Structures are given as structure tokens and as C-alpha cells.
Amino acid sequence: MSPRGRRPAGEDARAQIVEAARTELAAKGYDGTSLRGVARAAGVDPALVHHYFAGKTALFAAAMEVPFDPRQVIDGVLEAPVDRLGESLVRAFLGVWDTPEGRVRIAALLRSAATHPDAMTLLEQFLVREIFGRVAGRAGPRGLERRAGLVATQMIGLGFARYVAELPGVADAEAEELVAAVAPVIQRYLDLPGS
Amino acid sequence: MSPRGRRPAGEDARAQIVEAARTELAAKGYDGTSLRGVARAAGVDPALVHHYFAGKTALFAAAMEVPFDPRQVIDGVLEAPVDRLGESLVRAFLGVWDTPEGRVRIAALLRSAATHPDAMTLLEQFLVREIFGRVAGRAGPRGLERRAGLVATQMIGLGFARYVAELPGVADAEAEELVAAVAPVIQRYLDLPGS
Structure with missing residues (x-):
């Protein structure tokens, strides 16, 4: 050869x-x-x-034509102290998607998941297993599914509002303004007592 | 006649x-x-x-084939004291959609909005004008667009996770468990100082 x-x-x-x-x-x-x-x-x-x-x-x-390895990103997120995981996750999320290529890609992924049940199941399994489950697991074992699910509601909603709906007040916000507003919410969900 | x-x-x-x-x-x-x-x-x-x-x-x-008048629902939400608007909004949201007909309808609405830009623009204008804008406005005038947008991220994400993705830990939660978990988040966004 x-x-x-x-x-x-x-x-x-x-x-x-x-x-x-x-x-x-x-x-x-x-x-x-x-x-x-x-x-x-x-x-x-x-x-x-x-x-x-x-x-x-x-x-x-x-x-999925995602231009980075999500595991490396989450490995980085998990290096944060447990009481700053929320901040770490929101900053990393905006860091990887707030690029011209990233915006187009995440919008396409979310649109596809919203309309094709198979794509939704696939994305959901991936998010639970590799992203939100790992982050919630780092914060502790009790009530993991509920805590990971609540984190997912806020992160998916943030993704939809910023990249798909391009909602005023969210799409045009500086990344660090969103980190300041949303990180405490993620931290709250991670820290919820298990049910 | x-x-x-x-x-x-x-x-x-x-x-x-x-x-x-x-x-x-x-x-x-x-x-x-x-x-x-x-x-x-x-x-x-x-x-x-x-x-x-x-x-x-x-x-x-x-x-939109929505089986209730959203204005009446939001009028009811706004009757709550300002420091309980978050709880009032989340409970009303789950109250109107947590029915067999409601689940089908909101899932179809969200799917349609995610894929058709015109449907998204329409839903977004409606949500900002009649729902989140009114609730955020009741909490105060400063930074209204940002606060309404942040409320929208959490509520849209909750809708997607519960009714479209049917995410474990969220789809199977009791409505009042979700009210307890999510209401403080909405209240936090409503109470954010204006920027």
C-alpha cells in the first residue's frame, strides 16, 4: 500500500x-x-x-455529525467541585454549541428528535446515559433518574429557546449571563434530596 | 330561519x-x-x-385545536400572590396538559413548532405576549424580556421532556412532585433583578 x-x-x-x-x-x-x-x-x-x-x-x-466527542466535554465538566457542577455544565454546553457550526448542528438535532420518535429515543438514551446521568451521578446516587430528568428539562429547554426558537432575551444573551441565570437552577436539581 | x-x-x-x-x-x-x-x-x-x-x-x-382558552388559564395564574406565581404557573400548566387529550395536543404543537419555522414564530409570539410576558410582567417591569425568556426555557423544556420525549423521572412523576421541583426555578427567574 x-x-x-x-x-x-x-x-x-x-x-x-x-x-x-x-x-x-x-x-x-x-x-x-x-x-x-x-x-x-x-x-x-x-x-x-x-x-x-x-x-x-x-x-x-x-x-450524528456532532463536531466534538461529548465524553471529553463531560469529563471536563465532572472535574468541577460538586457544588459547581451546575455552572460547569451550563458553561460547557454553551461553549460547544455557541459557534456558527454548532448552532446549525444542535438546531438540526433537536428538530429531528422532536419529530422522529426513533431519533428522540436515541438522543434520550444518549443524554441520560452519557450526559445528565453522569453529571447527576457525580452529585450522588439517590433519586438519580429524577434529578437527571429535571436537569434535562432545563438544558433541553435552554437549547430549544436559544438555538431553535431563538427566543428574545435568551438567543441574544451573552453566554456568561445565561451561565449566571441557569447554573443555580441546574445545581438545585443536582442537589435535590432523593425521593 | x-x-x-x-x-x-x-x-x-x-x-x-x-x-x-x-x-x-x-x-x-x-x-x-x-x-x-x-x-x-x-x-x-x-x-x-x-x-x-x-x-x-x-x-x-x-x-390550534387547544381545548381551553389560555387567557382564562393565565388570568387564574395571575391571581396568585407575586411570590407564588411560579407555583401557580407550573400547577396550571400541568393541570391543563396532564389529560389524555391535552398530552396528545401539546406534543403535536411542540413537534410542529420544532420543525416549521412559521409555527415556531407563531407559538413564540403567542407565548411571549400572552403567557410568559404576562406572568413576568406581573412580577415587575425591569428586565422583562430576559425573565420571560428564562421562564420559557424551563417551561418549554418541561413540556418537551414530559410530553414529547417522555423522559424517565419526568414523564412518570406526579404533577405535584414536578410543582415542588420546578416552581422555585420559575419563581427564581421571575424574581431576577433586571439587567
């Missing part, structure tokens, strides 16, 4: 894996999809999937 | 007015639509529109 030939072949293999991931995710949901299963569906060695993608979140992001 | 003939004729006229309202709302948005304009478009006397609909919110509700 010549050095000139390797890159296109590699990109083809990567594209093939991403396409297989889309099919697997649509058929089996987030929880039911594995890197091994995607490798099988793509007809490649599992090692090749691991070569291109750090893990399931990176593969999910590629399949 | 015989008594037997009146009712069908009346229902026809009402349906004609609702149809004209849909067309006017789609073309001119909520703020640009008037009862007089709808009467003109329907080819009926404005008094007939007033005969069937208590006001613009009632006509809007009929056009």
Missing part, C-alpha cells in the same frame, strides 16, 4: 464505519449499539473502529 | 371563522392578526367573531 494510497482508503473505511453506526443506532438505539457490533456490520476488524474512534460517544458523535 | 336550521348554519360560520384565523395567523403571525381582520377574511361581521370567541386567545386556541 503506497503512502499516497493509504489516506483515501482510510477515509473510506472510516465513512463505512460511520454509516454502519448510523444503521445500528437507528435499529438498536444507543444502549443496544456496541463498537463490536458496528465493526461486524461494517465488515471491519473491531481494532479499526477503535483506531478511528476513542469510544462509543465519539462514534455516536460522528454518526 | 327555522330553529332546526340555525345550529348547523352557526357551526358552519364558526368553522369558517376558525379556518380564516388559521390562514391569517400563518400569514401575519400572532401579533399581526386581529379579530377584525379575521372577520374580514371570513366574510362575516366582526360581531359574529366576538359572539363565538371571547377574544384573540380563544380564537388562537380554536385555530
Whole structure:
């Protein structure tokens, strides 16, 4: 294999894996999809999937055309002290989506989830498993589902209002103004006593 | 006109007015639509529109197939003391949508708004003008747009999570559990100092 030939072949293999991931995710949901299963569906060695993608979140992001690995972002969020997780989550959320490319992408994701039940189920499993569940779990184990769900209501609503509805007072706010307003709410939900 | 003939004729006229309202709302948005304009478009006397609909919110509700007049609901919300407006709003919101018919209707409304920019603009104008703007205005005039927008983020997110995504921990919660969790958030946004 010549050095000139390797890159296109590699990109083809990567594209093939991403396409297989889309099919697997649509058929089996987030929880039911594995890197091994995607490798099988793509007809490649599992090692090749691991070569291109750090893990399931990176593969999910590629399949959804999200321009970053959500796991890395949440790893960063979780480095905050437990009493500042709310602030950390809201700032990271606005940090990754408040770009011209990010705005277009999150609006498309939320619109798609709102209208296609399968896309909604997929996004929901992903958000619960990798994002809100992890953040709520960091704050403690009791009443995790309720606390993660409440965090999701506020974050999804913030995403819709800022990026889809472009609501006055929210779409035009500075990111740090929204951090100041919304972070205490997320922190409150994270700190709720379990029921 | 015989008594037997009146009712069908009346229902026809009402349906004609609702149809004209849909067309006017789609073309001119909520703020640009008037009862007089709808009467003109329907080819009926404005008094007939007033005969069937208590006001613009009632006509809007009929056009959107919402089974109650939002203005009456918000009038009730605003009767609460200013420091309990959050509780009053969340309880009323869940009260009107937590029915089998209500669930189907709000899910359809939110889905439609998420995918059709015109439907989103229409819903947004309505929500800002008649719902969140009025509630935030009752709490005070400063920073009204920002406070109303923040209230909208939480309420829209609650609606999506409970009725569209049916998120675990939120969809299955008792209404009063959600009132207890979310009302302080709404109250916090209403009470924010103006910027």
C-alpha cells in the first residue's frame, strides 16, 4: 500500500464505519449499539473502529455529525467541585454549541428528535446515559433518574429557546449571563434530596 | 330561519371563522392578526367573531385545536400572590396538559413548532405576549424580556421532556412532585433583578 494510497482508503473505511453506526443506532438505539457490533456490520476488524474512534460517544458523535466527542466535554465538566457542577455544565454546553457550526448542528438535532420518535429515543438514551446521568451521578446516587430528568428539562429547554426558537432575551444573551441565570437552577436539581 | 336550521348554519360560520384565523395567523403571525381582520377574511361581521370567541386567545386556541382558552388559564395564574406565581404557573400548566387529550395536543404543537419555522414564530409570539410576558410582567417591569425568556426555557423544556420525549423521572412523576421541583426555578427567574 503506497503512502499516497493509504489516506483515501482510510477515509473510506472510516465513512463505512460511520454509516454502519448510523444503521445500528437507528435499529438498536444507543444502549443496544456496541463498537463490536458496528465493526461486524461494517465488515471491519473491531481494532479499526477503535483506531478511528476513542469510544462509543465519539462514534455516536460522528454518526450524528456532532463536531466534538461529548465524553471529553463531560469529563471536563465532572472535574468541577460538586457544588459547581451546575455552572460547569451550563458553561460547557454553551461553549460547544455557541459557534456558527454548532448552532446549525444542535438546531438540526433537536428538530429531528422532536419529530422522529426513533431519533428522540436515541438522543434520550444518549443524554441520560452519557450526559445528565453522569453529571447527576457525580452529585450522588439517590433519586438519580429524577434529578437527571429535571436537569434535562432545563438544558433541553435552554437549547430549544436559544438555538431553535431563538427566543428574545435568551438567543441574544451573552453566554456568561445565561451561565449566571441557569447554573443555580441546574445545581438545585443536582442537589435535590432523593425521593 | 327555522330553529332546526340555525345550529348547523352557526357551526358552519364558526368553522369558517376558525379556518380564516388559521390562514391569517400563518400569514401575519400572532401579533399581526386581529379579530377584525379575521372577520374580514371570513366574510362575516366582526360581531359574529366576538359572539363565538371571547377574544384573540380563544380564537388562537380554536385555530390550534387547544381545548381551553389560555387567557382564562393565565388570568387564574395571575391571581396568585407575586411570590407564588411560579407555583401557580407550573400547577396550571400541568393541570391543563396532564389529560389524555391535552398530552396528545401539546406534543403535536411542540413537534410542529420544532420543525416549521412559521409555527415556531407563531407559538413564540403567542407565548411571549400572552403567557410568559404576562406572568413576568406581573412580577415587575425591569428586565422583562430576559425573565420571560428564562421562564420559557424551563417551561418549554418541561413540556418537551414530559410530553414529547417522555423522559424517565419526568414523564412518570406526579404533577405535584414536578410543582415542588420546578416552581422555585420559575419563581427564581421571575424574581431576577433586571439587567
